[in-house]
Amino acid sequence: MEPFKVSFLGPKASFSHQAAVEAFGASAQLTPCLSFADTFAAVQQGQSDYAIIPVENSSNGSVVQNLDLLADRNEIYGDVEVCAEHYLTVHHCFMVRKGVSSTYSSITKLYTHPQAWGQCEAFLSKNFKGVERQDVSSTSKAAEIVSKETTECSGAIASRFAAEYHGVDVLEENIEDRADNTTRFLILRNVHSERSARLTFEPTSTALKTLILFTVDHDSPGALADALSVFKDHGLNLTSINTRPSQRRAWQYVFFVECARVPTPQNQEAVTRVLQSLPQVTESCKYLGTWKDEF
Amino acid sequence: MEPFKVSFLGPKASFSHQAAVEAFGASAQLTPCLSFADTFAAVQQGQSDYAIIPVENSSNGSVVQNLDLLADRNEIYGDVEVCAEHYLTVHHCFMVRKGVSSTYSSITKLYTHPQAWGQCEAFLSKNFKGVERQDVSSTSKAAEIVSKETTECSGAIASRFAAEYHGVDVLEENIEDRADNTTRFLILRNVHSERSARLTFEPTSTALKTLILFTVDHDSPGALADALSVFKDHGLNLTSINTRPSQRRAWQYVFFVECARVPTPQNQEAVTRVLQSLPQVTESCKYLGTWKDEF
Numbered sequence: 001m002e003p004f005k006v007s008f009l010g011p012k013a014s015f016s017h018q019a020a021v022e023a024f025g026a027s028a029q030l031t032p033c034l035s036f037a038d039t040f041a042a043v044q045q046g047q048s049d050y051a052i053i054p055v056e057n058s059s060n061g062s063v064v065q066n067l068d069l070l071a072d073r074n075e076i077y078g079d080v081e082v083c084a085e086h087y088l089t090v091h092h093c094f095m096v097r098k099g100v101s102s103t104y105s106s107i108t109k110l111y112t113h114p115q116a117w118g119q120c121e122a123f124l125s126k127n128f129k130g131v132e133r134q135d136v137s138s139t140s141k142a143a144e145i146v147s148k149e150t151t152e153c154s155g156a157i158a159s160r161f162a163a164e165y166h167g168v169d170v171l172e173e174n175i176e177d178r179a180d181n182t183t184r185f186l187i188l189r190n191v192h193s194e195r196s197a198r199l200t201f202e203p204t205s206t207a208l209k210t211l212i213l214f215t216v217d218h219d220s221p222g223a224l225a226d227a228l229s230v231f232k233d234h235g236l237n238l239t240s241i242n243t244r245p246s247q248r249r250a251w252q253y254v255f256f257v258e259c260a261r262v263p264t265p266q267n268q269e270a271v272t273r274v275l276q277s278l279p280q281v282t283e284s285c286k287y288l289g290t291w292k293d294e295f
Numbered sequence: 296m297e298p299f300k301v302s303f304l305g306p307k308a309s310f311s312h313q314a315a316v317e318a319f320g321a322s323a324q325l326t327p328c329l330s331f332a333d334t335f336a337a338v339q340q341g342q343s344d345y346a347i348i349p350v351e352n353s354s355n356g357s358v359v360q361n362l363d364l365l366a367d368r369n370e371i372y373g374d375v376e377v378c379a380e381h382y383l384t385v386h387h388c389f390m391v392r393k394g395v396s397s398t399y400s401s402i403t404k405l406y407t408h409p410q411a412w413g414q415c416e417a418f419l420s421k422n423f424k425g426v427e428r429q430d431v432s433s434t435s436k437a438a439e440i441v442s443k444e445t446t447e448c449s450g451a452i453a454s455r456f457a458a459e460y461h462g463v464d465v466l467e468e469n470i471e472d473r474a475d476n477t478t479r480f481l482i483l484r485n486v487h488s489e490r491s492a493r494l495t496f497e498p499t500s501t502a503l504k505t506l507i508l509f510t511v512d513h514d515s516p517g518a519l520a521d522a523l524s525v526f527k528d529h530g531l532n533l534t535s536i537n538t539r540p541s542q543r544r545a546w547q548y549v550f551f552v553e554c555a556r557v558p559t560p561q562n563q564e565a566v567t568r569v570l571q572s573l574p575q576v577t578e579s580c581k582y583l584g585t586w587k588d589e590f
Contacts, residue, residue: 058545250353
């Protein structure tokens with residue numbers, strides 16, 4: 001069989017790229033996209049077997065652009081479903097151009113993505129107090145910039161993955177403040193695809209997660225509690241709730257409910273039953289997929 | 296009595312400033328702050344009677360910086376509580392320097408906050424296709440820039456409030472794509488303040504909203520559903536749920552639950568009872584205030 005085609009948000013050597021390599025291996029055909037919407041479109045249109053998208057970071061919270069794409073308010077990604085998740089531990093390194101004999105004191109300019117400054121505050125204030133900082137659009141871009149520097153005065157903060165991709169020298173690893181900084185990715189497939197993996201719903205010892213979206217009538221008291229009770233009544237544990245504006249009416253929300261169950265012969269139909277019951281207490285609801293809990 | 300002191304995120308003529316004027320009137324002493332954290336600190340330290348902060352926009356969703364400040368993970372705003380809410384309808388205008396006889400075709404440069412471009416797409420593509428756009432840090436700043444322009448070729452998108460503050464001419468009003476684009480502000484006070492208003496909990500015909508935060512053990516199945524049931528069991532309707540990373544452990548969340556009740560003699564103690572029951576099913580919980588529903 002041809003290698004799997006996998007879309008991710010570029011540029012190459014981004015954290016999404018690294019997650020794609022970890023999840024699919026180097027033999028997959030990995031394609032950087034210009035936007036998250038393009039990764040969804042690639043799956044919907046069958047150009048990719050899978051897309052891998054970040055949905056939340058353990059420090060920063062939800063990636064709302066991807067929640068909005070999953071909500072699919074314009075109904076253009078109707079065949080996209082979630083089939084797996086992948087956790088990527090975010091480690092930052094300090095790097096300089098290959099072969100440069102830099103000491104920290106010779107560095108006069110630093111490059112990285114704005115979010116990375118905040119994640120490496122202790123390292124930066126210890127070693128680079130007052131040094132000029134240049135924001136760039138991705139940590140991978142920062143590594144690329146120092147790889148092409150003609151002076152010996154520039155340093156970048158990026159992943160080891162980006163350092164190796166761009167061929168720069170890592171002077172220090174794990175410079176992040178929090179060792180447990182982790183991003184959770186979801187893996188998307190097309191429900192009609194015959195190539196991409198389908199989950200089999202036989203009982204396993206691993207918990208299964210399911211993502212269901214719904215909207216409730218804002219003016220109907222108790223509707224949200226009633227909708228959440230449906231999950232509990234059928235033995236599904238809520239593991240995550242997110243909300244986004246419905247963008248149809250002000251103050252109406254789309255709820256993203258993730259629930260989990262350890263499969264047993266008794267609860268095989270639990271998701272089906274939830275989906276049968278929800279329409280009685282919600283305005284709309286939508287099943288977005290079931291996958292193995294990798295937490 | 297001296298006028299109330301109210302803190303808001305500046306600059307002057309920002310949407311927060313407009314919300315403060317609408318909520319407190321022009322006689323209040325309104326103080327722009329450099330950050331949302333500064334508005335919280337002003338209330339905590341008693342420099343301001345109130346702060347007014349945006350918490351959600353009907354199109355864009357939550358203002359996560361303010362949710363994080365309400366979560367108060369470092370326990371530095373322990374005396375800050377929510378005492379009211381205010382809804383501000385967001386209208387945009389197109390404006391030029393006072394007295395300039397501009398036609399749209401003579402405009403060669405536009406200024407506004409990045410979010411406003413996206414909110415006025417129809418107007419911009421109809422009238423200013425291909426015209427240079429300059430991002431600025433606030434819509435108020437955009438109005439200020441054109442007020443000082445020496446050429447006649449610049450236009451700004453900002454509120455009528457900002458146009459009047461900076462003395463520029465509005466050429467067109469309500470240029471936003473969605474007429475119902477609204478931001479909800481919360482008003483903060485210090486629980487020890489004797490000047491700022493306290494709610495009286497006598498039954499009224501208006502619904503009361505209450506904000507309660509809690510964390511649950513991620514590994515305890517059903518804990519979230521159990522916590523949410525507590526609200527329902529005591530007759531409180533869930534009107535909003537938000538989550539943010541706890542930033543203590545990865546994948547542990549702070550839940551922000553807003554609930555509402557029309558006060559009756561029977562449910563006067565509902566919030567007290569919820570706060571008595573929640574500790575049995577949560578790791579931690581915190582009451583953040585009760586106020587009149589203005590929706």
